[in-house]
Amino acid sequence: MSRATTPAAPHTAAPERPADLVLTGARIHTVDPDLPEAQALAVRDGRIVWLGADAGAARWTGPETDVIEGRGRLVLPGFIDAHNHVRLGSDDACVQLAGARSLLDIHARIRAWHTAHPDADWIEAEAFDYSAIPDGRMPRAADLDPATGDTPAFVLSYDVHTAWLNTAALRRLGIDRDHTSLPFGEAETDPETGEPTGFVKDFAVKGLSRDGHRALRTLGVPWASTDRQYGRLAKSLDDAIRFGITTVVEPQNSLDDLALFERARAEGRLRSRIVAALFHPRGTTDADLDDFAAAARRYTGDRLRVGPLKLYIDDVVEPRTAALLEPYTGCRHHRGDTFYPAEEFGDLLAELDGRGFQCFVHATGDRGIRTVLEAVEHARTVNGPRDARHQVVHVECLDPQDTPRFAELGVVACMQPRHCAPEIAGPGQDWAENVGADRWHKAWPMRSLHDAGAVLAFSSDWNVAEMDPMIGIYTAVTRRPLGGSAPWQPAETVDVATAVHAYTMGSAYANFLEEERGSLTVGKLADFVVLSRDILRAAPEDIPRTVADTVVVGGEIVHTG
Structure with a gap:
């Protein structure tokens, strides 16, 4: 033909x-x-x-x-959502805290849910916003206790990178001053007393891992149960089709999670095509990599494909856990940490690249992003150039010196336009205040990357932000809030055709799908x-x-x- x-x-x-x-x-x-x-x-x-x-x-x-x-x-x-956590949310069994802008509002929503569910063994909630906590601090168990009483409470942040527990949950989960390094995160402690505060960081890195989910299930946290996971997946898949998303890239899965997609396919819920990336946390073994490669060979169809690996180099800006080149605003020394020393991460990426894996690396801070780019450069030196299409996922705070390196190294910028909306990250919000106005020009530099020849792959990062591509395209084009008003960093807007390309061909190319989608x-x-x-x-x-x-x-x- x-x-x-x-x-x-x-x-x-x-x-x-x-x-x-x-x-x-x-x-x-x-x-x-x-x-x-x-x-x-x-x-x-x-x-x-x-x-x-x-x-x-x-x-x-x-x-x-x-x-x-x-x-x-x-x-x-059809839209290709290059980074969409369809297994994570939202969960109808949770108290919904999206839009709650104060502790009073959070308390009111939790009390209303608890009144309607007086026999619940757990209170679970999702999508709390860090800015709802007064004085720019992180939440504590004492902040939850007035609304939850003796019923254990498990509350996830809107970005699912942190968890917030009340005093009863700390007891139920066995968290005390001697047990703070958990299978599902790192419990912060009070610097004066040494006691856990109720705030758990690194949840996305540990809690969403195979071991983290198993630990939460063993401890009886309903959110982690297989049925609840499947319910979230099925609902999110229905939403994806309603929004015209015909391919979803689910960026962080364990081998156990693949059965959920099989079930969705058997029950007729898998109408969008799926690309499932496998999570590579610290401690992944050679035997695990062999299992990952075997899964990639098994799942090669156009409806369900497995293959890329998901890694983290840093965390997120809002709780000041992303890795920055210079200290956070108001901090003399603190600039966040990387999960690996730079040399170790370079060697790891070279090993994975040498085995033929494509890597999606979460990196939000400018130092985290630079660490990934240097690791890709190291991998190319060790293994020789190849069409790897490794991705830096998020690219929230990019130093201009590193902008041309994306195209030079063949690294895809997998970005989520809605994240840079003024009402989410702009002036007065934790992201902008933590980074400081002198670094706002580094925020989500979509146009600069595009002009420098980088491949843009757009996505929603559901359930961190709305899944609807129309909202992502609007934000990419205007950098305005949904209600209008002033834009934030408008020099980094792109035109509609560029945004559409990033949600279609850009995301297809990013996932080696350009020959068929x-x-x-x-x-x-x-x-x-x-x-x-x-x-x-x-x-x-x-x-x-x-x-x-x-x-x-x-x-x-x-x-x-």
């Missing part, structure tokens, strides 16, 4: 048989420079077999062909979304109100609005 070269290319010969599905009367933005726009397309056996002008669609339409009437609407390739091209998988509004032409403030009217995966209509 041959690709149409222009939307109006003439066709005389009839196809060998009609298409299974035909879309007509649309404005198709293909993200393919060889054929940037079309009006119609045809699908057979799950793949695109033709694109062109409406006049050619009749040739592909038979009595059994499903026809989607575009009615002039914008059609895009990311653009609407003859021969590729027929994954696409029909939007309610033409976001390429709409006013930016209208983008968040745009919805997916129709979502197609592999030529099958899986959602209609």
Whole structure:
């Protein structure tokens, strides 16, 4: 078969048989420079077999062909969310603390939930915002106790990087001054008394690991149970399809978690395609790597693929656990730590690169990001250059000296535009205040990276931020709050077409999927979304109100609005 070269290319010969599905009367933005726009397309056996002008669609339409009437609407390739924790949230059994801006509000929400569930063995909550704690400090058990009483409480931060426990939970989990290094995190202690405060850091690194989940289940924390995990996964997968996300990259899984995706596929809930990265915490053995490689060989299908490895070099800016080149604002010396010394991490990445693994490395601080880039450079020196497509995930605070190194080293910038919204990270919020105004120019430098030739792969980081790509695109284009008002660091905005590319072809390339996804091209998988509004032409403030009217995966209509 041959690709149409222009939307109006003439066709005389009839196809060998009609298409299974035909879309007509649309404005198709293909993200393919060889054929940037079309009006119609045809699908057979799950793949695109033709694109062109409406006049050619009749040739592909038979009595059994499903026809989607575009009615002039914008059609895009299905979104590829390059970093989406579909296993993590949100959890209907938890108290929802998103938007709670004070301890009083947190207490009110917890008390209301506890009143409705008086026999609960645990109070569990998610999405608390660090800025809700007074005086810029981290939360303590004493802050929770008035609302929870003697019922143990387990509360996760909005970024799932820290946990907050009350006094009853500290007792239930056996945490005391002699037991603070936990399978699921590091319990902070009071510098004067040595007693645990109730704040647990490094939860994303340890608590979301295989050992961390097992420990929490053994200790009876309901949030970690398999059924609760599956409930979160199934709900998040439904949301992904509703938003037009046809491929989800789940960035942090243990081998145990793969059974959850198998179950979702068996029960018909796996309508989005999945790329599952495996978590490589400190202490991962050669035998573990052999098991990871075996899983990658087993799961190679277009619906469920396993392969990349997820690592951490630092944590997050809000609790001051990201690694910065200079101290945090208001701190004389503290600039955060890396989880590995630089030389050790370089050797580790070289080893993984030498075994052929692609690595996703969480790095938010400028020193953390530089450490990763230097490790990639070291790996290339040791192993020789290869098309590894290692990713720096988040790229929140990037020193300008390091901007060109992404393209030079072939490193993908996997970024989450919503994270840089002023109401989340801007002036008055913990991120901006901890970094300080003299470093705000380093914040999420999307345009600088794009202009320097780096590959941008956009994503939501659900459930840290909203999953909807429309919100991510709006933020990338405006750097404004959802309600409008002043932008923050507008010099780093990108245009809509660039943002769409980052959510489609950029994310496809980042995950070695560009031969079959990311653009609407003859021969590729027929994954696409029909939007309610033409976001390429709409006013930016209208983008968040745009919805997916129709979502197609592999030529099958899986959602209609």
